[in-house]
Amino acid sequence: MPKHRVISMDKDQSAKETHEAGADTGTAFSMFTHPEKTVPNIFRSKKPFLIAGPCSAESEEQVLETARALALIPGIIGMRAGCWKPRTRPNAFEGHGEKALGWLRMAAKETGLMVCTEVANAAHAEQALKAGIDMVWIGARSTVNPFSVQEISEALRGSSIPVMVKNPVNPDLSLWIGAVERLQNSGVSQIAAIHRGFSTYGKSQYRNAPEWAIPIEFRRQKPEIPLICDPSHIAGKRSLISHIAQKALDLDYAGLMIESHPEPDEALSDPRQQLKPEDLAILLKELHYSCSMDEKSGFREMLDLLRNKIDTLDRQLLETLAERMEVVSEIAAMKKQIGMSVLQMDRWSGIFETRTENGLQLGLSEDLIRRLIELVHLESIALQEKIIRGKS
Numbered sequence: 001m002p003k004h005r006v007i008s009m010d011k012d013q014s015a016k017e018t019h020e021a022g023a024d025t026g027t028a029f030s031m032f033t034h035p036e037k038t039v040p041n042i043f044r045s046k047k048p049f050l051i052a053g054p055c056s057a058e059s060e061e062q063v064l065e066t067a068r069a070l071a072l073i074p075g076i077i078g079m080r081a082g083c084w085k086p087r088t089r090p091n092a093f094e095g096h097g098e099k100a101l102g103w104l105r106m107a108a109k110e111t112g113l114m115v116c117t118e119v120a121n122a123a124h125a126e127q128a129l130k131a132g133i134d135m136v137w138i139g140a141r142s143t144v145n146p147f148s149v150q151e152i153s154e155a156l157r158g159s160s161i162p163v164m165v166k167n168p169v170n171p172d173l174s175l176w177i178g179a180v181e182r183l184q185n186s187g188v189s190q191i192a193a194i195h196r197g198f199s200t201y202g203k204s205q206y207r208n209a210p211e212w213a214i215p216i217e218f219r220r221q222k223p224e225i226p227l228i229c230d231p232s233h234i235a236g237k238r239s240l241i242s243h244i245a246q247k248a249l250d251l252d253y254a255g256l257m258i259e260s261h262p263e264p265d266e267a268l269s270d271p272r273q274q275l276k277p278e279d280l281a282i283l284l285k286e287l288h289y290s291c292s293m294d295e296k297s298g299f300r301e302m303l304d305l306l307r308n309k310i311d312t313l314d315r316q317l318l319e320t321l322a323e324r325m326e327v328v329s330e331i332a333a334m335k336k337q338i339g340m341s342v343l344q345m346d347r348w349s350g351i352f353e354t355r356t357e358n359g360l361q362l363g364l365s366e367d368l369i370r371r372l373i374e375l376v377h378l379e380s381i382a383l384q385e386k387i388i389r390g391k392s
């Protein structure tokens, strides 16, 4: 009987099977069929949770050939392939739809990989459930639309299928969190978020700017949702993928989703960002995977000590800043009394020069000093204006 399997990666990156869950009953993993019980999040079942596969499912042969190659790569748990493709311009390849779901099932049955595809509306979600697809994701163009997310959430209500939510195309954290919450409200319990970068107008080295601060804030606000990085759609080109994947691992992401195609240059969508499975295997092998703190117990205490020091220093920084603002208030009161303007350009130029010099002597970067001083200065001008002119 075919089984879904989750492959674990040892520290030497060799694959071993650690978990077999459920018979070939489509979406019904035995461990996820009791929604009343709190079940561990499947996206944390192996770290990193690795998903790879072509941008689009192009033919039965392409799907099976890719699946066979990916199943041999240590650590890969899932295979992705788009069956419905959201294309920016019309007349581009838009996917094979329902027919392609069957190819994915065949791939899952033969290799044991968990297969996943994008769903953009309720009909897609229903067809994916019916076809026994193991996991689905909501694409960046759908996350921007609460109506689409809501209808997909309703369609998935009562199923136990794991769902990944890509960040919206625009850098809007609330929209991303909102999409996750719509799924949570529909009782979907196996949820992960995918960071695929944000659209910008004009030139950038990335196809979609990573804006790392947004996924970091996502994690702060939704710590229960594992975060997966999609370096392929951030990069837009092969050469940048490993650098982005490494950065995600360094930031302790739960997993990676990387596009892989047997003949990338011939791909019907996203040809420049897909890797041959053999190149993907090399990339994954060369990445540095951080170990968990439990494995390095000796370092735990040292780290705690240093973190305590940072906490104290940050406190001191804030106290100094508050003290500085009090002095600014006194100055403002004096300026008000004698009718002096808020800004004296020569004083500001002097501050900027001396602080830059002091900071450089202390080994700080010029960029940091300038940004910091500008920020503090702007705040002090605002406070003085408030005191002198009564502005808020």
Ligand code: PEP
Binding pocket: 055, 082, 086, 138, 139, 140, 141, 166, 196, 233
């Ligand atoms: C994809 O994963 O192929 C895709 C279309 O991604 P995104 O929604 O991130 O653009």
Ligand code: MN
Binding pocket: 055, 056, 259, 269, 270
């Ligand atoms: Mn793609």
